[in-house]
């Protein structure tokens with residue numbers, strides 16, 4: 001990947017534009033001047049503009065990921081805001097929300113401001129998500145109001161579930177007052193027990209302690225009920241079970257403060273992929289059964305999930321080379337995201353490409369309240385140029401993250417990012 | 431190579447012909463063990479490391495004896511699990527072994543999958559001597575050998591496995607091996623200690639020990655780990671004995687010829703009564719001797735011992 005400053009004038013020529021706001025697809029050139037969209041139309045002529053040939057390629061909004069872990073501060077050996085930004089660009093993302101489970105966690109207005117400060121000059125937009133509770137200990141609410149004013153777009157203790165229902169209720173009520181979503185890593189830790197993978201026939205075969213689907217379903221159920229009764233905003237992250245998806249679908253009919261995300265890996269893999277004990281597939285919540293995977297795809301068709309979120313979670317090779325019990329939970333996911341979900345949803349399950357693009361662009365932006373009508377003259381250019389038909393084997397060369405804990409290595413993906421344009425930068429991914 | 435797979439990691443998917451071949455070879459080594467001079471030069475000049483990340487005196491001694499009987503050179507390496515938790519890298523330990531040019535590694539490790547992991551770093555024959563709650567293939571082979579010795583066949587045998595199936599590597603390897611060899615398996619134990627999805631492995635589950643006794647040709651009685659008591663998994667020893675214990679009164683009531691096995695070490699008076707363990711129906715000490723013979727056969731077949739026939 002090559003990262004350069006955009007020329008004063010750049011024309012994306014002969015591409016096909018997908019506008020997920022107008023829900024339209026059309027052929028047009030895009031003129032970008034001084035980092036802003038200056039024109040969209042057929043055959044734009046501009047003498048000094050640098051021309052980028054986009055024939056056969058799709059041009060659309062830069063992707064937006066509501067759930068990444070960039071490990072700064074504290075574990076800069078795994079990822080930094082800067083290296084994470086490169087990983088985002090390689091995946092076509094121009095905007096990401098970083099989870100607060102750093103060391104120390106992002107649990108004060110000052111810590112939020114620090115992230116905003118460090119991210120200012122980076123080539124993608126980075127929005128901090130603040131911790132719900134002090135030190136993510138699940139007891140004392142953080143100064144959510146001041147943190148929101150400092151730039152926190154949502155609140156979560158992600159990585160750790162908020163086990164105390166009363167605390168969760170207060171967080172939802174407080175978040176509702178501030179009109180920000182609260183995101184709870186939904187696992188009942190007593191039911192999860194010491195589970196290392198999905199409980200099922202495969203965990204039995206491998207002798208690994210199982211984490212039952214009920215651990216997620218139970219916690220999601222509690223959170224949905226709390227959000228409904230308090231009329232507040234809940235965003236359910238990384239849903240892994242068909243059962244939780246069904247509950248979310250049902251509750252959405254009664255209360256419109258609910259949104260939910262699904263990760264590429266819960267759509268791409270099933271627990272049989274763990275038969276070789278690949279620690280890169282050790283994630284929380286775990287990769288579930290094929291029935292759950294199919295249930296998630298069905299739920300996408302039914303509109304249960306607004307968005308795809310990667311839960312990009314870098315870990316060192318040393319840690320992931322440990323035995324299965326000691327290896328930490330998580331995988332990186334930004335670079336492989338589009339190739340994975342495009343293959344599974346569009347190619348294999350006939351989801352319209354427009355729907356997938358919405359799940360990567362306008363829908364997550366709406367959840368966080370980011371402006372979303374990007375294909376408008378005058379808007380700062382946040383675009384991605386992608387070859388949706390390209391089939392290729394995912395390899396180390398595609399990874400820009402500081403960590404390489406990806407189970408997609410060696411897997412066939414469909415859909416390749418060619419260019420990502422963000423904050424006046426041009427990332428030449430291919 | 432005398433067996434299809436280079437390593438013995440587990441019995442899931444292990445070829446039937448190879449299990450049969452190991453057992454046949456084990457019977458020939460068993461004859462060696464009955465001679466006055468119990469040693470053959472089959473693995474002379476080969477070095478084996480016994481890598482035990484978890485204590486298991488019985489399994490280690492059985493392997494060591496098998497190695498000595500085959501004239502192999504043996505190194506023992508014991509690492510306490512506490513040093514592992516301190517972050518001493520599994521990979522470093524493996525790389526050290528690799529550097530020492532070892533021909534085979536016998537490994538006991540508390541984590542499922544650790545032997546598979548080891549194959550990524552070490553270019554030696556690897557034999558799984560138990561990986562956590564996953565597999566214990568050599569135990570299952572010696573159990574099958576002992577059954578074959580008694581019944582002259584495995585196909586069609588009805589085997590009950592009794593106890594804490596959820597945490598048992600012995601149970602899982604026995605299930606894989608016995609099903610492959612055409613035996614029928616019924617699991618018996620407290621419902622919370624039998625994996626919910628175990629039926630998909632082709633076994634039956636019956637929580638009534640008396641029905642299982644009536645049905646079975648042999649029972650494999652698993653050790654009840656005392657550390658499982660008091661954390662809600664087993665309400666009490668008294669209750670366990672009443673529902674699942676192989677007591678003399680219970681067997682007397684059935685008036686039935688049934689073979690009793692136990693992988694050891696036993697908790698006499700908990701899962702099995704002394705009178706049963708020491709009685710005529712038990713083949714527990716045959717299992718111990720067959721353990722050495724089986725492990726000799728496995729080492730011999732995997733390490734391609736010089737073609738000195740064991741007879």
Ligand SMILES: [Zn+2]
Pocket residue numbers: 158159185237238284285
């Ligand atoms: Zn999470």
